[in-house]
Amino acid sequence: MFADEDLDSVSVESVWRKSQQGAQESRACQTPAVTTEHAGVQTGSKTSRFTQTEPQEQMDPKRVFSGSGSDPPGLVDFLRRVEELLIRELEKNSRSHAFDGFRANWEERSQQVSHLHRLEHPGAQEQGLHVTAVSWSCTGSVIACAYGRTDDGDWTNQKSCVCLWNLDRRGLRPKQPDLVLDVPAAVTAVCCHPERPALIAGGLYNGEVVVWDTSRTQDPVLAQTGMSADSHREPVYQVFWVPLEKKGEFGVLSSSSGGRVLLWTVDPDQGRMVLVAAYAFVQQQVPHSSRLKARGGSTVGVTATALSPWDPDTFLVGSEGGLLLRCSFSSQTPAAVTSEGRSVTPRAPAVFSFRPSGGPVHSIHCSPFHRNLFASAGTDGLVQVRSLLQADPLLSVRVSDSYVFQVQWSPSRPLVFAAATGRGEVQIFDLARKSLRPAGTIQDGAPGRTATCLAFNSQNHRLLAAGRSDGSVGIWRLSSELMEQRPSESLQLEQIANQVAE
Amino acid sequence: MADVEETLKRIEGHKGVIGTIIVNSEGLPIRTTLDNSTTSLYARLLRSFTTLARSAVRDVDPQNDLTFVRIRSKKQEILVAPENNYLLVVIQNPSE
DSSP: OOOOOOOOOOOOOOHHHHHHHHHOOOOOOOOOOOOOOOOOOOOSOOOOOOOOOOOOOOOOTTTTTOOSSOOOTTHHHHHHHHHHHHHHHHHHHHHOOTTTTOOOOOSOOOSSOEEEEEEEOHHHHHTTOEEEEEEEOTTSSEEEEEEEOSSOOSOOOOOEEEEEEETTSTTOOTTSOSEEEEESSOEEEEEEOSSOTTEEEEEETTSOEEEEETTOSSOOEEEEOOSOTTSOSSOEEEEEEEEOSSTTOEEEEEEETTTEEEEEEEETTTTEEEEEEEEEOBGGGSOOOTTOOOOSSSBOOEEEEEEOSSOTTEEEEEETTSOEEEEETTOOOBOSSOOOSOSSOOBOOEEEEEOOOSSOEEEEEEOSSOTTEEEEEETTSEEEEEETTOSSOSEEEEOOSSOEEEEEEOSSOTTEEEEEETTSEEEEEETTSSSSSOSEEEEOSSTTSOEEEEEEOSSSTTEEEEEETTSEEEEEEOOGGGTSOOTTHHHHHHHHHHOOOO | OHHHHHHHHHHHTSTTEEEEEEEETTSOEEEESSOHHHHHHHHHHHHHHHHHHHHHHHHHOTTOOOOOEEEEOSSOEEEEEEOSSEEEEEEEOTTO
16 A cells, blocks of 8 residues: 655755855955154153142031021030130239349340441452442341442442352351452442342442342342433442342332332343333422422432332432422322333432431431331431321430431330441430430440441341441341330330321 | 120120131031131130140049140130030130
């Protein structure tokens, strides 16, 4: 029943491979050649710097002064407990005399003024030069002394110098300055920069203003005004460094007896001083009060200037005719002078005129302890303590019979000032004392030589430098009494300032 | 709260008082009549000073304790009423 049979083979075509192959396509692409270049770099010099901030102790502002919030617990009870005790102690204090006149000795006290050094420059002394100005550097260790003549009325071609001594150096040689800057004319004013100890500004007899940089070894002259149409024509009697609007920059203010006060900035690259502002004083523009009579010619020769440390806009000016003026830097009235080729038009800054003194004003200084007080000194032998608010002086102190060349308030005691007189003495007055005699007199060497200038050291309050006409500068250490502030001095100063002159 | 203000006013109105500060146990000022920088300076310094004074008194005699601290300087006098939790600092100018 079952039989073998052969059947044909059946084949099934593969559809899969064809569809795969059908989907294949080949493509080729190529990018254009990439250009490469090699360059090598190497650092020439390297510096490493690190900074790190320290965690600041911040008071959480919400925890402090939580006046309106809830009081910490127990505060009321604490106050109740403590109040009675405290009020009792306060009462006792206000009535107690236990500590009257008691002072603790933290430092060794010296009773007298002692002479430390006598600095001389033999070269200048041979030429018979006087010391015309002294200035301490901002660090308080270097003193700069300017040489010239104070008694000449004429043009001279005499060369002079500015000498520097560093008093903190061990090998201090009083007869040999540490640095001598040669100057082609007599120097009439010198002032050290308040922040950079290497810069010194000086005013010369021929009207130039020069800035020296003592850190430069080759040519210490950093900038000078030269004899341009802008500069002074008469001796420059005072120079000051004033802060400019841009913080950290200082300009030089120079005043001369030609009646002009100029403000310069230093351009160190070109070695020039660029005039920024000019102020000119003309007799007609000086504010007068009815009973003052002005003396002198049409220009007001400026012999003394002072800056106020409290108000950057005010400056005081004293003239050859005895006028004392309060001026403002920001005044806009143009001055009544012909501006012959000057780059900046001069302005008239005088705002208020004080009662004139009896002779040329040689020196003015604003008190560092009271906004309104300043002292002025002139050839009448008086030092007048005046207030910026009144025309008449508050106090006149007779310092000597001869001229007074410079007056300066002490930087540590509000009631003390020192005056350099024509008899060669430096008199130190203490307004706290009732008597009119000086608290201290500094006499150095032969009498009869005028003391022409003085300067207190603002860093080290014990030192005072005084220059004389015999070409020597004396460095003195003051006694503790003249240096330390007493408890009620500020009050007394306030009382003096509030006096109304009759 | 009103009590606190009243009490402080009574103290501040006293003759010669320049300023008052209340400091908590951590040395942070809670109330003050002076400016911020002076206040934080006084608070920090006086807290550690008072702790030192207290340990000095107790080391000498353990039964004793600090009740009041007065620091007299040339220009003014500082009075501190101490406690564990708070400090009351009053600065007075006694010569007025």
